[in-house]
Amino acid sequence: MFYRLAGIHHTRYETERRVLNFPFDRFQVGLVLVLVLSAPLWISKLYLSGYILPWIIWSTAALSLNLLMGWAGQIHLGYAAVMAIGAYTAVHLGNAGLPLELALLGAGLGSAMIGLVFGAAALRVKGLYLAVSTLALQFLVQWIIVHVPAIGGGHASTVQAPVIKVLGLAVTSDAGAYYVALAWCLLVTVFMINLQRTAFGRALVALREKDYAAEMIGINTFHYKTMAFWVSSFLGGVTGAVLAFTYYRAVTVEQFSIDVSIQVLAMVIIGGLGNIVGSFMGAGFILLAPSIINNLLSWTSGGLGFNLPVAWLTNIQLMTYGGLIVVFLLVEPLGLAKIYFNVRNYFLVWPFGYMKRQV
Amino acid sequence: MDVWFVAELALNGALIGLMYALVAIGIVLIYKSSSVVNFSQGAMVMLGAFVVWSMAAQVGAPIWAAIPMGLALMYLFGLVVERLALRPMVGQPIIMIIMLTLGLEIFIRGLAPAVWGIDPRPLRIGISEDPLFLGRVLVNRFYLFGGLAALGLAGLCALLFKTRMGVRLRAVSDDYVASWSVGIFVERAIGVSWALAGAIAGIGGAMWGAMQGVDWSLSLLLLKAVAVAILGGLDSMGGALVAGIMVGILESVLSAYLDPLVGSSKEVIAVLVILLTILIRPYGLFGKEIIERV
Numbered sequence: 001m002f003y004r005l006a007g008i009h010h011t012r013y014e015t016e017r018r019v020l021n022f023p024f025d026r027f028q029v030g031l032v033l034v035l036v037l038s039a040p041l042w043i044s045k046l047y048l049s050g051y052i053l054p055w056i057i058w059s060t061a062a063l064s065l066n067l068l069m070g071w072a073g074q075i076h077l078g079y080a081a082v083m084a085i086g087a088y089t090a091v092h093l094g095n096a097g098l099p100l101e102l103a104l105l106g107a108g109l110g111s112a113m114i115g116l117v118f119g120a121a122a123l124r125v126k127g128l129y130l131a132v133s134t135l136a137l138q139f140l141v142q143w144i145i146v147h148v149p150a151i152g153g154g155h156a157s158t159v160q161a162p163v164i165k166v167l168g169l170a171v172t173s174d175a176g177a178y179y180v181a182l183a184w185c186l187l188v189t190v191f192m193i194n195l196q197r198t199a200f201g202r203a204l205v206a207l208r209e210k211d212y213a214a215e216m217i218g219i220n221t222f223h224y225k226t227m228a229f230w231v232s233s234f235l236g237g238v239t240g241a242v243l244a245f246t247y248y249r250a251v252t253v254e255q256f257s258i259d260v261s262i263q264v265l266a267m268v269i270i271g272g273l274g275n276i277v278g279s280f281m282g283a284g285f286i287l288l289a290p291s292i293i294n295n296l297l298s299w300t301s302g303g304l305g306f307n308l309p310v311a312w313l314t315n316i317q318l319m320t321y322g323g324l325i326v327v328f329l330l331v332e333p334l335g336l337a338k339i340y341f342n343v344r345n346y347f348l349v350w351p352f353g354y355m356k357r358q359v
Numbered sequence: 360m361d362v363w364f365v366a367e368l369a370l371n372g373a374l375i376g377l378m379y380a381l382v383a384i385g386i387v388l389i390y391k392s393s394s395v396v397n398f399s400q401g402a403m404v405m406l407g408a409f410v411v412w413s414m415a416a417q418v419g420a421p422i423w424a425a426i427p428m429g430l431a432l433m434y435l436f437g438l439v440v441e442r443l444a445l446r447p448m449v450g451q452p453i454i455m456i457i458m459l460t461l462g463l464e465i466f467i468r469g470l471a472p473a474v475w476g477i478d479p480r481p482l483r484i485g486i487s488e489d490p491l492f493l494g495r496v497l498v499n500r501f502y503l504f505g506g507l508a509a510l511g512l513a514g515l516c517a518l519l520f521k522t523r524m525g526v527r528l529r530a531v532s533d534d535y536v537a538s539w540s541v542g543i544f545v546e547r548a549i550g551v552s553w554a555l556a557g558a559i560a561g562i563g564g565a566m567w568g569a570m571q572g573v574d575w576s577l578s579l580l581l582l583k584a585v586a587v588a589i590l591g592g593l594d595s596m597g598g599a600l601v602a603g604i605m606v607g608i609l610e611s612v613l614s615a616y617l618d619p620l621v622g623s624s625k626e627v628i629a630v631l632v633i634l635l636t637i638l639i640r641p642y643g644l645f646g647k648e649i650i651e652r653v
Contacts, residue, residue: 143630262461266458311476315469325459330459
């Protein structure tokens with residue numbers, strides 16, 4: 001009904017191997033593209049910069065972390081620190097007078113270099129020990145930012161971001177900031193979609209499934225683990241810089257605390273490990289859940305005619321957030337993407353459910 | 360450099376380190392039986408402190424009864440957590456289980472203040488605040504009792520591993536399938552280890568709550584506890600005690616000399632301990648060397 005498979009017969013390998021290999025998918029992606037590109041025209045400013053912009057940036061962050069966790073199978077509990085390195089590098093470079101493009105590049109390279117230090121732990125240990133060492137590095141980076149005035153900007157460790165200049169043009173409007181973030185998001189998404197189709201991506205998947213088996217079939221695990229950390233940190237660093245330039249407009253160390261690391265981790269896992277659509281869904285879910293819970297709570301309490309104290313509300317919000325993560329892991333460990341694909345595959349052949357999905 | 364000053368720092372540091380070990384013992388216990396690092400142990404300590412406080416202040420039990428009641432409740436809490444959250448996750452990849460305990464951490468961190476409020480509560484467990492001098496060394500009584508509690512608890516745990524139940528726990532930690540095949544109820548053994556970790560968190564919560572008041576900040580002990588557990592070796596009780604003493608001494612002596620130079624260095628010492636341990640000797644001082652490297 002929604003997805004027609006009838007009449008789709010691939011007669012050449014090229015058509016079958018396309019990323020979007022049947023018309024409805026192409027139509028759907030085209031529609032989404034038109035919607036996001038025209039978003040500043042039909043979405044109010046408040047929603048654009050309050051909901052859509054952070055959603056796009058955090059989706060990009062979740063995608064970059066997904067490269068490391070979903071594809072290469074390495075745990076990272078300190079991703080916010082990687083993003084912080086990118087953000088601080090870019091803001092300092094920008095303040096030194098570099099154009100945005102170079103500042104972002106510098107952010108990526110800076111993060112990638114320090115991200116390799118995180119990766120150095122991965123070359124020695126894995127699983128749980130890797131989780132603990134990245135957690136420790138998160139705290140270390142945070143501590144360094146606070147205690148080195150040259151990086152963190154002294155007492156309050158806040159550094160103001162300069163005005164963004166793309167190709168020499170100053171970007172001051174909200175729509176402009178939105179397009180900068182969107183461009184980076186689309187770039188990363190296309191990169192991740194194509195990653196699955198390259199030798200590099202397949203080597204990472206082999207590494208994830210069993211690293212010594214990968215080594216046996218001739219994949220240089222040292223090289224690919226390092227590369228996974230390098231690429232993921234590069235993307236994360238640029239995303240952190242984009243976040244600082246377009247959304248926060250000033251970087252402070254609290255924006256990249258351990259809770260933020262856990263938040264990105266939750267986006268990846270709730271969205272679905274190793275899934276691109278999932279990262280977008282997970283980011284949307286984690287970002288929206290708190291405000292939905294809040295509205296729901298104040299709505300019910302308003303309906304029942306009593307006022308809830310603010311402190312209580314924040315704790316309930318925290319509790320529901322944690323509870324949702326736990327429940328999600330228990331009920332659907334493969335994440336929102338799995339739910340989406342279940343529905344999609346059902347309708348792909350509906351009403352002939354006995355047909356298995358062919359495409 | 361004043362010898363007495365260093366001695367005082369070292370002794371108090373060692374005692375406070377033993378109190379970190381009190382939290383770390385819970386992590387070690389769970390890791391020993393099910394190879395899961397419980398990132399929610401810090402939050403469980405906070406919950407334990409709140410429960411003991413609630414028994415004493417809200418239920419109105421005298422403190423000698425409130426602590427056992429709190430421990431019993433925390434024992435039940437551990438059982439419930441294992442049954443509802445951890446057991447369905449058996450066989451899932453380690454990323455999922457780590458995320459689950461992190462989710463639990465957030466959940467408990469919201470739960471306790473939502474139920475009991477966010478203001479710090481004083482918890483009195485009958486330790487006087489008079490200064491105590493050993494020679495010329497001033498010892499904090501809370502540290503002293505906390506350290507003694509950690510030692511006693513570790514001793515009890517060592518004895519526990521000699522009992523029938525403890526032998527079962529050791530068998531389970533060695534090999535799930537083999538224990539199953541000789542008729543050990545593996546699920547129950549893991550459940551008991553979580554329940555005991557809950558009770559230990561209750562003791563830790565009572566000690567830490569008495570010292571610095573009962574509020575959400577107790578959950579921040581997690582990082583110190585992880586540092587202690589990693590340094591001592593994740594599967595070694597005695598290691599946790601030794602590592603606790605080491606981390607405590609390092610922290611108090613180093614930070615006394617470094618703070619004037621770089622500012623609050625106390626937070627970063629635990630972090631450096633974790634990093635150096637993992638880089639130099641990942642299995643810790645006394646852990647079993649079963650780390651795979653590829």
